[in-house]
Amino acid sequence: MSTQRTIAVLPGDGIGHEIMAEAVKVLENINTRFGLGLNLEHALVGGSAIDAHGSALPEATFELCARADAILLGAVGGPKWDKLPVAERPEKAGLLEIRRRLDLFGNLRPAILYPQLANASSLKPELVAGLDILIVRELTGGIYFGQPRGIRILENGEREGYNTYVYNESQIRRIGKVAFEAAQKRGGRLCSVDKANVLEVTMLWREVMDDMAKDYPDVELSHMYVDNAAMQLIREPKQFDVVVTGNMFGDILSDAAAMLTGSIGMLPSASLDVNGRGMYEPCHGSAPDIAGQNKANPLATILSVAMMLRYSLAEPDAAQAIEDAVSKVLDKGLRTGDIFSPGNTLVNTVEMGDAVIAAL
Numbered sequence: 001m002s003t004q005r006t007i008a009v010l011p012g013d014g015i016g017h018e019i020m021a022e023a024v025k026v027l028e029n030i031n032t033r034f035g036l037g038l039n040l041e042h043a044l045v046g047g048s049a050i051d052a053h054g055s056a057l058p059e060a061t062f063e064l065c066a067r068a069d070a071i072l073l074g075a076v077g078g079p080k081w082d083k084l085p086v087a088e089r090p091e092k093a094g095l096l097e098i099r100r101r102l103d104l105f106g107n108l109r110p111a112i113l114y115p116q117l118a119n120a121s122s123l124k125p126e127l128v129a130g131l132d133i134l135i136v137r138e139l140t141g142g143i144y145f146g147q148p149r150g151i152r153i154l155e156n157g158e159r160e161g162y163n164t165y166v167y168n169e170s171q172i173r174r175i176g177k178v179a180f181e182a183a184q185k186r187g188g189r190l191c192s193v194d195k196a197n198v199l200e201v202t203m204l205w206r207e208v209m210d211d212m213a214k215d216y217p218d219v220e221l222s223h224m225y226v227d228n229a230a231m232q233l234i235r236e237p238k239q240f241d242v243v244v245t246g247n248m249f250g251d252i253l254s255d256a257a258a259m260l261t262g263s264i265g266m267l268p269s270a271s272l273d274v275n276g277r278g279m280y281e282p283c284h285g286s287a288p289d290i291a292g293q294n295k296a297n298p299l300a301t302i303l304s305v306a307m308m309l310r311y312s313l314a315e316p317d318a319a320q321a322i323e324d325a326v327s328k329v330l331d332k333g334l335r336t337g338d339i340f341s342p343g344n345t346l347v348n349t350v351e352m353g354d355a356v357i358a359a360l
């Protein structure tokens, strides 16, 4: 019997409540079945926290996140809070604040195409069948956070916008470590994406990755310029195993890779700190267009539970059991609206969650 571990459960807003209810059902089931000793504690974040407490990240919520062994988050935001100043909105003041304050710099975004969903991809089935890529994105540095930044007025009265693209060596090394170790656990190939032909910051990035490769003789490191990487992801996506890149390039490439798999409703993610503690969440947002209708696909969140068990809780068997159950449900032809195609059985959010539990 393991010792008691705490999971912070933050449903958030919109479909966050619906998908989290299903993910929690699955997690509680697996917790009992495998005797994991997990203690789930719920808290508000995002718009629902603004409504209840006037802040997107109440101190009690942050305190729970800070002491939890892992955090499971649904999604935040919605039209109701869009009129607030950016700094107070659910996304910036809730989600990004957790990432920043806990230094969750290592973002893992797998893009896996389930063979049962080959028709849902925007590419031809033969190009994507069996696709299994892991994009490792640096999440708390780079041009999204670099100083100085702003919009200034020049002497001639014209306005000028500017941001700073900056990474220091230790920031590059710590994301490199996450990526090299992930490659060791997978197919042994790592592609580092940069723009080293133009940007000094990524020339340093490339040098550091090359230097680190000496410590990982079992990983084959290659480099690619980001413009070519965008092209190669669409041309021949299966050439990639693990991809590592900075914050902005990773933001763009991981969204592109997501679409290769058909639906954002299938994609989990992890954001880790230096100790491997992390926050797990689906890649999608709060989907206000379908919120409250029992239509959302809960599988991205259920697969995030599996990632959490694998990466932060060292419970690979429990993680595998969930992933196998999801695969079985897809084999049976059960589909929420976002992955539905004729010949399959349309199910709602709750029915999908129930089906995963039945398949466990």
Ligand code: NAI
Pocket (backbone or CB within 6 Å): 015, 019, 074, 075, 076, 077, 078, 079, 091, 095, 264, 265, 281, 282, 283, 284, 285, 286, 287, 288, 289, 290, 295, 296, 297, 298, 300, 338
């Ligand atoms: P979105 O991901 O919420 O929705 C995009 C489209 O995908 C919508 O048509 C939606 O119905 C569909 N979709 C998303 N998740 C789905 C699921 N599980 N099952 C079925 N269909 C699904 O992105 P959008 O519309 O740009 O943003 C909506 C709100 O979410 C905004 O307030 C935005 O700021 C916020 N957001 C929050 C994120 C987070 O919490 N991590 C990430 C992205 C957006």
Ligand code: MG
Pocket (backbone or CB within 6 Å): 251, 252, 255
């Ligand atoms: Mg994005």
